[in-house]
Amino acid sequence: MRKLTLLLAAALIALLAVPVFADVPTAKAAYGTPVVDGVMDDIWKTAEVNKVDKLKDGKDAGVTAVWRGLWDEKAFYVYVEVKDTDHKFDGDVSWGDGAEFYFDPLDTDVKEYTTDEVAYFGFKANDVKNTSFDGTDAAKKALQNCYKLASVVTDTGFVYEASFALSSFNAGVKMKAGTVIGFDVQVNNQNAPGGSRTGAYGWSDAGNAAWQNPSVFGKVSFEKAAVIETATAAAAAASPAAAAPQTFDIIALPLAAAVLSGAIILKKKK
Ligand SMILES: [Ca+2]
Numbered sequence: 001m002r003k004l005t006l007l008l009a010a011a012l013i014a015l016l017a018v019p020v021f022a023d024v025p026t027a028k029a030a031y032g033t034p035v036v037d038g039v040m041d042d043i044w045k046t047a048e049v050n051k052v053d054k055l056k057d058g059k060d061a062g063v064t065a066v067w068r069g070l071w072d073e074k075a076f077y078v079y080v081e082v083k084d085t086d087h088k089f090d091g092d093v094s095w096g097d098g099a100e101f102y103f104d105p106l107d108t109d110v111k112e113y114t115t116d117e118v119a120y121f122g123f124k125a126n127d128v129k130n131t132s133f134d135g136t137d138a139a140k141k142a143l144q145n146c147y148k149l150a151s152v153v154t155d156t157g158f159v160y161e162a163s164f165a166l167s168s169f170n171a172g173v174k175m176k177a178g179t180v181i182g183f184d185v186q187v188n189n190q191n192a193p194g195g196s197r198t199g200a201y202g203w204s205d206a207g208n209a210a211w212q213n214p215s216v217f218g219k220v221s222f223e224k225a226a227v228i229e230t231a232t233a234a235a236a237a238a239s240p241a242a243a244a245p246q247t248f249d250i251i252a253l254p255l256a257a258a259v260l261s262g263a264i265i266l267k268k269k270k
């Protein structure tokens with residue numbers, strides 16, 4: 001009987017230990033520093049790919065999108081690729097083809113935008129200076145002053161690359177491995193005349209609630225730089241142009257790029 005009581009108590013503790021955010025997605029941001037220009041750096045290839053595929057508003061028009069995250073001691077970086085062949089930018093900022101970035105960098109899970117720890121903004125893909133921020137006055141100003149954003153419009157879609165100096169947004173944010181932030185991406189699509197949004201897709205938020213409720217954001221953890229323990233890889237990365245078989249160069253060059261960017265730390269075997 002005592003054993004059963006103990007088992008029941010353990011089951012109850014396990015249940016209570018399940019975090020309240022269990023239903024929001026989690027993502028990993030790899031370590032490294034890209035150039036914010038809308039062009040994919042090699043370092044982005046080391047980052048996890050996350051789908052922005054929850055239709056949160058309006059109708060699905062076949063638009064698809066993915067995002068990746070990186071971090072370093074200065075900033076959190078985001079790279080979003082959108083496939084959307086019908087470009088329209090009419091009406092309000094949130095109605096035209098574009099995107100929105102949501103932040104809860106201290107992972108507070110608050111349920112409204114009444115604290116300075118949370119804020120978000122949106123923009124149209126063809127004019128990233130045409131923005132719309134929301135949050136407290138202090139939070140909006142802090143977010144406005146901490147980011148860089150580039151957009152590239154092609155026939156087949158849009159690319160957004162951005163940096164967010166989150167410790168300047170809020171001094172309490174620790175830019176180090178193990179940090180977890182609240183974050184979400186929304187992709188807006190317009191493909192009909194009239195200046196209205198056709199539909200919107202979210203990474204985490206599936207109910208068009210993120211603009212009112214930061215607790216629906218997903219979670220992003222800052223991962224440690226990968227460590228590869230090999231003596232030969234270290235030698236190859238230090239001198240990628242050294243005479244070596246061609247097949248080896250194919251591996252050595254991206255490896256060297258990743259090492260230089262900080263995503264991979266080569267450690268000589270002892
Ligand atoms: Ca870039």
Ligand SMILES: [Ca+2]
Nearest residue numbers: 086097190191
């Ligand atoms: Ca569109």
